[in-house]
Amino acid sequence: MPITTLAPMPQFDTQASVARLVRLLAVPGITGQEAAIGREIIAALKEAGVPASAISFDDANTRIPEPTQTGNLIVKLPGTGKKATKPLLFMTHMDTVPLCAGASPVVKGKRVVNVHEGTTALGGDNRTGCAVLVTLVAELFKQKLPHPPLTLLFTVREESGLFGAKHLNPAELGGPAMGFNVDGRNAADVIVGAIGADRWTVDIKGKASHAGVAPEKGISASMVVALAMAEVYAGGWWGKVVKDGKVGTSNIGPIGTADGRSAGDATNVVTDFVQVKGESRSHDAKFVREISAAYKLAFNNAGTRVKDNEGRMAKVKFTSRLDYLPFRLKDDAPVVTRAAAAVRAIGREPNLRVTNGGLDANWMVKHGIPTITFGAGQNEIHTVKEFVDLVEYESGCRLALALATGEAE
Ligand SMILES: [Zn+2]
Structure with a gap:
């Protein structure tokens, strides 16, 4: 009715x-x-x-x-x-x-x-x-x-x-x-x-070692994450991002292993693997990619800074995919x-x-x-x-x- x-x-x-x-x-x-x-x-x-x-x-x-x-x-x-x-x-x-x-x-x-x-x-x-x-x-x-x-x-x-x-x-x-x-x-x-968005994943492969007995033989994937995040933060690429009149956002989501467990198994082991997932957004498609690129650069830089006693570095693999265009x-x-x-x-x-x-x-x-x-x-x-x-x-x-x-x- x-x-x-x-x-x-x-x-x-x-x-x-x-x-x-x-x-x-x-x-x-x-x-x-x-x-x-x-x-x-x-x-x-x-x-x-x-x-x-x-x-x-x-x-x-x-x-x-x-x-x-x-x-x-x-x-x-x-x-x-x-x-x-x-x-x-x-x-x-x-x-x-x-x-x-x-x-x-x-x-x-x-x-x-x-x-x-x-x-x-x-x-x-x-x-x-x-x-x-x-x-x-x-x-x-x-x-x-x-x-x-x-x-x-x-x-x-x-x-x-x-x-x-x-x-x-x-x-x-x-x-x-x-x-x-x-x-x-x-x-x-x-x-x-x-808005448009990218989703990205970064795999950081370090090297395990006893953290008390021979920490210098390890390559900490966790430390790579920390240094990369510090660089992203200092560069103004995290959270609300404003550069030359362009506006966007970014975020770090899960930090762990590929199958959803915590990064690092024990306090006495140098963490050998971390996977980080994050996203970048903007109404400007080019700026979405610029934000993702800043993360990629920061993770790659950090990977070269964390070394073992023989100068071996962490391996960083950054993959980004277009989620949708603005x-x-x-x-x-x-x-x-x-x-x-x-x-x-x-x-x-x-x-x-x-x-x-x-x-x-x-x-x-x-x-x-x-x-x-x-x-x-x-x-x-x-x-x-x-x-x-x-x-x-x-x-x-x-x-x-x-x-x-x-x-x-
Ligand atoms: Zn809906």
Whole structure:
């Protein structure tokens, strides 16, 4: 039953949309294990009237370097008009962070929370996006609203490194003119740019020796780390990095062995191996690489300073890989103006923003599909306090409808 009376157009069945959200939140699907949630989304799409022939999975999971149950879920719907137009892409990710395992959603006032509050995350990141996409199709069909051809994309393994979006084949999406990614808190926040990042790993091989009897015969990998970090810190490359007007960040994450144990086994042994993992970020792709290069230089320098009594040095192997490229869409790009107009159509004021986190949209832009991101009520994500704000979720549904039915620019 449509209950919205005062809200701006377009109208839709908010109760059904909330029921859909709770249904999708109840299905587990942590990153890499998206088979069950994929099936549930397909069931909900079929109930909304989508024919089985419109639904398929791609084979991105065969290219993702981590075990992944299924490919990305792709749905292609013809437009209602006679004119041939390029499709619009609506996308979202269907995986959740591992902290969501065991969540059980329940509606409490204008929120959805976990029944066992404070024990797990909820999964509103990103089942809100999944529910918005299914609601979009259900309402377009039920209300027989005119719309251009649509491609829906539900990606896998977003949370563990944007892998589904990275490894999809853009040729399988039907040539969309632009993309709308649902993954965020606020429907009026239009994300038009995002940061880029490198992840790097450095393996330092020293030499073990008895630390009390013959320390001079050892080469301490731990000391290489310490000297490298001191150089990085002194050079201003750690944490928030500002150089000649360029801004970025960097961080050192795990310090240990390749299989996750602590670096160094005993106090009386010179530590012979340490693996360090870290990251570099900036909205300037070149500066991301400069930050990573500063780390590489510091580790290599430190490796030459820590020697045994015969002058042998530590061996340092620094490997860096592009996590995702930064992007910034122009304010007058058609995807941005269409999004801004749709936000106004639902009675809100658009807020164009850039984010310091990576998004599936980073890869879509790289694939040649200009893509903005907006939110649909996820809150306190990746924490045990996670909840969904249903007012914002309903705004996200309404915005998707406005985007799909509004006049193209
Ligand atoms: Zn997300």
